[in-house]
Amino acid sequence: xxxxxxxxxxxxxxxxxxxxxxxxxxxxxxxxxxxxxxxxxxxxxxxxxxxxxxxxxxxxxxxxxxxxxxxxxxxxxxxxxxxxxxxxxxxxxxx
Amino acid sequence: xxxxxxxxxxxxxxxxxxxxxxxxxxxxxxxxxxxxxxxxxxxxxxxxxxxxxxxxxxxxxxxxxxxxxxxxxxxxxxxxxxxxxxxxxxxxxxxxxxxxxxxxxxxxxxxxxxxxxxxxxxxxxxxxxxxxxxxxxxxxxxxxxxxxxxxxxxxxxxxxxxxxxxxxxxxxxxxxxxxxxxxxxxxxxxxxxxxxxxxxxxxxxxxxxxxxxxxxxxxxxxxxxxxxxxxxxxxxxxxxxxxxxxxxxxxxxxxxxxxxxxxxxxxxxxxxxxxxxxxxxxxxxxxxxxxxxxxxxxxxxxxxxxxxxxxxxxxxxxxxxxxxxxxxxxxxxxxxxxxxxxxxxxxxxxxxxxxxxxxxxxxxxxxxxxxxxxxxxxxxxxxxxxxxxxxxxxxxxxxxxxxxxxxxxxxxxxxxxxxxxxxxxxxxxxxxxxxxxxxxxxxxxxxxxxxxxxxxxxxxxxxxxxxxxxxxxxxxxxxxxxxxxxxxxxxx
Numbered sequence: 221x222x223x224x225x226x227x228x229x230x231x232x233x234x235x236x237x238x239x240x241x242x243x244x245x246x247x248x249x250x251x252x253x254x255x256x257x258x259x260x261x262x263x264x265x266x267x268x269x270x271x272x273x274x275x276x277x278x279x280x281x282x283x284x285x286x287x288x289x290x291x292x293x294x295x296x297x298x299x300x301x302x303x304x305x306x307x308x309x310x311x312x313x314x315x
Numbered sequence: 316x317x318x319x320x321x322x323x324x325x326x327x328x329x330x331x332x333x334x335x336x337x338x339x340x341x342x343x344x345x346x347x348x349x350x351x352x353x354x355x356x357x358x359x360x361x362x363x364x365x366x367x368x369x370x371x372x373x374x375x376x377x378x379x380x381x382x383x384x385x386x387x388x389x390x391x392x393x394x395x396x397x398x399x400x401x402x403x404x405x406x407x408x409x410x411x412x413x414x415x416x417x418x419x420x421x422x423x424x425x426x427x428x429x430x431x432x433x434x435x436x437x438x439x440x441x442x443x444x445x446x447x448x449x450x451x452x453x454x455x456x457x458x459x460x461x462x463x464x465x466x467x468x469x470x471x472x473x474x475x476x477x478x479x480x481x482x483x484x485x486x487x488x489x490x491x492x493x494x495x496x497x498x499x500x501x502x503x504x505x506x507x508x509x510x511x512x513x514x515x516x517x518x519x520x521x522x523x524x525x526x527x528x529x530x531x532x533x534x535x536x537x538x539x540x541x542x543x544x545x546x547x548x549x550x551x552x553x554x555x556x557x558x559x560x561x562x563x564x565x566x567x568x569x570x571x572x573x574x575x576x577x578x579x580x581x582x583x584x585x586x587x588x589x590x591x592x593x594x595x596x597x598x599x600x601x602x603x604x605x606x607x608x609x610x611x612x613x614x615x616x617x618x619x620x621x622x623x624x625x626x627x628x629x630x631x632x633x634x635x636x637x638x639x640x641x642x643x644x645x646x647x648x649x650x651x652x653x654x655x656x657x658x659x660x661x662x663x664x665x666x667x668x669x670x671x672x673x674x675x676x677x678x679x680x681x682x683x684x685x686x687x688x689x690x691x692x693x694x695x696x697x698x699x700x701x702x703x704x705x706x707x708x709x710x711x712x713x714x715x716x717x718x719x720x721x722x723x724x725x726x727x728x729x730x731x732x733x734x735x736x737x738x739x740x741x742x743x744x745x746x747x748x749x750x751x752x753x754x755x756x757x758x759x760x761x762x763x764x765x766x767x768x769x770x771x772x773x774x775x776x777x778x779x780x781x782x783x784x785x786x787x788x789x790x791x792x793x794x795x796x797x798x799x800x801x802x803x804x805x806x807x
Contacts, residue, residue, distance in 0.1 A: 228679065235638060235682040236645070236659070237675055238667035250737055251680060257738060258627040258693070264700050271698035272705060274529070274559070276516050276754050276779055281558050295417040301652035308647050311658045 221255035224248060319344040320485040324389050324542040327488060331378055331388045338378065338388025342371040342432050345390045349434065349486050352459075355806035358471075358481040360395060360453040361403055362435035370432040377430060385549050387430030392487035394478050395436040396443055397423050397533075398522040402433075406524040407451040408441045410669025411650040420522025421554045422491060422533050429549040434487050438477030441671045442641065443498055443526045446743040448476025449734055450673045458506060458727050459484040459802040463768035466805070469727040472502030472743075478536045479506040483802060489537040489546055493523060495530045496629055497747025500759035503536055504722035504772030507761045507799060509543045509789070510536045512747075514779045515754035516561040518547075519554035527636035528559075530629075530751045540760065540789045544568035547782060563780065571783030572790050577611030579788070582715030586622035587746055592724045596771065599763050600721050603773045606795035607719065607788075615715055619707040624700050625749040630741060631684050631697035632752075637674075638681025644669060676737065705753040712778050717788050720746050722759040722772035750776055758785045760792045761799050770799070 228247045232239045239247065293306035302309035319341050322330065330336055346364050353359050367390060374388035398404045398416035405411040419427075427433070438456040440448050447470035448456040458471040459480055471480040475492035479502035482490050492499040494512035503510025511534040518533045525531065535546035548568050554560040583604060588597070604614055646652035646665030653664035670678065684693035711718070724745060733740045750757040756779070759772040773792055777785040 223683070227683075231679050231682045231686060233663075234686065235678050236642075236662040236666055237670065237678060238660075238663040239675075243672075243675075247676065247679060250676060251683065253738060254630060254680060255683075258631055258697075260627050261624055261631075261696055261700050264621065264624055264703060266696060266699035266703065269699045269702050271695055272701040273698070274754075276514065276561065278516065278559070278561065281562075283555070292417075298417060299414050299649035301646060301650070310647055311655070311661055313658050 221259055222252045223255065320348050322488070323539045324386070324488050324537070324545055325539070327389060328387070332383060338371040338374040338432060339368060341388060342367050342390045342434070345434055345487055352484055352486060352806045356457045356459060356480050356484055357454055358438055358456050358477045358484065358486055359392065359435045360407065360438050360451070360477065363402060363433055366402070367432050367434050370427070374430050374432060384428065384430030385545065386426060388432060389430070389488050390432040390434045391426060392434050392437045392478060392481045392490040393423060394439055394475055394491050394493060396439060396493055396524045397491055398524070399423055399433065399436065402436065404436070404524070405452070406442045407439050407453055408669065408671070408674065409452045409651055410644045410666070414649045416522070418522060421519035421552065421556060422523065422550050425549050425552055426491070437481055437490060440474035440476065441674050442524065442637070443474035443493055443495055444637070444673050444677055445473040446497070446501060446740050447728070447733065448473040448502070449730065450671050452671065455730060456480050460506060460727060460769055461803070461805065465767070468730045470505070470730055472505035472727065474498040475502050475536060479503055479508055479510070482506070482508045482536045482538060489535055489542055491533060491550070492536045493531055493533045494751065495526050495633060496751050497744035499534050499536060500722050500747045500757055500772070500774060501743060503759040505727040505770065507770030507802070508536050508538060509540055509758065509760055510534065511543045511547060511758045511782070511785070512750060512756060513547060513551065513782055514756045516559050517551050517756070517780065517782070519552060519557045519560040521554055521556040525640040527633040528640060529636060530633060540786055540793045541569060541572060543758070544572060544786045566783055568783055568786055572786045574787055575611070576607070576788055576791055579717065579784070580613045580615050580715045581607045581788070582615055582617040582711050582718040584617050584619045584622065584711070584718055584720060586619050587720045589724065589745065592721070595765050596721045596724060599771050599773065600719070603719050603762060603792060606791060609795070610791045617711040617715060617718070619711060619749070621700065621703045621707050622749055625704050625752050626741060626745055628697040628700040628704070629748045629752060630680070631693050632701065634677040634681035635685050635694050636681070638678045638685065641674070641678055673737070701752050704749060708753045708755060717784055718776040720774045720776065722746060722774040726765040726767070726769035726771055746774060755779060756782050756785055758789050760789045762792050762796050764799065
């Protein structure tokens, strides 16, 4: 599977990672190589095979729907590069 | 008292309880060794000597009162993927600059509750993505081992390179590590240490920086099989905070080790005899088979036909899950922020500067395979192949108790030798990655040396939650291999 530079730019934008043209070129060939290699999986017959969803069979755990933790906004925002009054500060998103 | 650093945990615990030495002396001996060696090895990226000595002092008091825990007074290194309260945790990524978690991971909490002492945080490949510890933002970690008569610097393997290097160089009594595709077992094999990846769900993932959630599992790197069992005893627990962590009792692993292997059946998967595998690896594997025969075990050749598809399936599943897990690093909640014209460019700039090349490659790979129109062809296909791989194991475990394979296709390689080609680097995990894909436990045990004097490991793969049999069989290899050499202390 070959992908082009435009596709690299598109997925980089979806992933919110800015790439330079140099990086995009390198990624174009690296990702194409990896995608060609993983194409080997087409050889495997997976008709009537369920996709693996859990490594070990387990039943979904249930618990009471109640608050068990929280109430410390200051600790939550402590590591933020920018915060004010226990809120995260981001660039303006609405005009 | 420099010989204190040569003790196994089991020996040290006895010495501490007998009052032969204090935890403060034992801890100080390790801090002195870190001081001497770390500049050369770069195993610890953040030593915490003050915290270590305070914890050691508290341990000495508990020992004095007869209240010692299972790991009381034992100094450990912690892979920098485990969140440690108020102690910088970065996953060796620029994007987590200065992050000081306001909480402690479940695994490290368990260790401190059992009396262990923290020496500091250990180097790893950025976000645990790598097989050589060369992608760390804090610079590569170096293997204490060198080839005979050659001072070329070798990689310790990865991603838990810091853990393996520190344990092999006696900078800590043992270390925590994590394994997503081989990140505990491969570095253990490269450094002559014991590395255990438990069954998925045996150990809580809560508070461990997530890479690929359906594959990640924490385990110990130690200098003996018995130490490995003791570490798992403490690390494993049921945890409400991780829904994938199983609610079943933790057996007494050390008790299982005393049992005989006579009558057990050891499976030898023929698909692990791969092209390009060195003759010495082949010979080592054969040697392992002989050791088990001598111990009274039966040997049976088995087939795991989907083995060759495990690695390509891994390189769909792991990047897909990583791209999703790493979406949280956006310059808002913690770590690095690089401003832009608007919020989108702030995200893009922060992530461009914060992530290294390998991490970006995997995020983009993962984003691609999950993107509209490709999900079925890649991700769903890979998860179906994963079921096939698991079915292979389920079938052979009807007939055998444990599987024996080499851990890696070669001994440790030189720095920079494989950084040019991502695929070549990925192939390092060819024998270990199947275990993660199927959620099984696996252990790497030092078994011999290469012709160039480097350590080589053998891997044992067990049934789900049968770590007891792994320890029991690992002990056979450990005893048969006898006293293997230690690395020369070239770092002065």
